[in-house]
Amino acid sequence: QVQLVESGGGLVQAGGSLRLSCAASGRTFSSYNMGWFRQAPGKEREFVTTITASSGSTYYADSVKGRFTISRDNAKNTVYLQMNSLKPDDTAVYYCAADPTRWGASQRSYDYWGQGTQVTVSS
Numbered sequence: 473q474v475q476l477v478e479s480g481g482g483l484v485q486a487g488g489s490l491r492l493s494c495a496a497s498g499r500t501f502s503s504y505n506m507g508w509f510r511q512a513p514g515k516e517r518e519f520v521t522t523i524t525a526s527s528g529s530t531y532y533a534d535s536v537k538g539r540f541t542i543s544r545d546n547a548k549n550t551v552y553l554q555m556n557s558l559k560p561d562d563t564a565v566y567y568c569a570a571d572p573t574r575w576g577a578s579q580r581s582y583d584y585w586g587q588g589t590q591v592t593v594s595s
Contacts (some may be wrong), residue, residue: 474498474566474584481589484558488593492553494568494586502546505575507582508553510564510591517567518578523551531577535561558593565590 480492496504521532521542530542541554551568556561566589569582 474501474504474570476570476584476586478566478568478586478589481566481591483594484573486559486593486595488558489554489556490558490591492555492566492568492589492591494551494553496549496551496570498549500572501549504570504572504584505581506544506551507569507571507575508542509567509569509579510562511567511586511588512561512564515564517579519579520566521553522575522577524575525572531548532579558591560593560595563591563593574589 474499477495484490503525505525510515510520511517519533521534522544523530523544539557544551568586570584571582574581579582
């Protein structure tokens with residue numbers, strides 16, 4: 473099992489940047505596929521990006537492609553989400569997710585979830 477704790481959220485003006493972190497417990501972090509999802513008020517949780525354990529391959533939602541970057545540091549058991557050129561539409565609670573075997577854009581692909589961190593982008 474793995475436990476996930478997100479941090480780095482906050483209030484930022486449109487056009488600004490934030491970097492979210494997701495710290496994972498356990499000694500097998502490097503074998504987990506990791507993902508970021510977000511949920512805006514009144515909306516369903518949606519996929520943002522994912523990174524595989526084996527090759528570090530990444531995949532992004534069209535809405536964030538070119539602005540957000542996912543990365544991982546296996547030595548620190550941490551996955552990051554660098555968010556640039558933020559827009560008010562990026563306002564949401566951001567969740568980190570992990571799974572040892574599955575990955576992708578579906579929430580059902582991940583068994584482990586963090587508690588979320590709030591990102592608010594003002595116009």
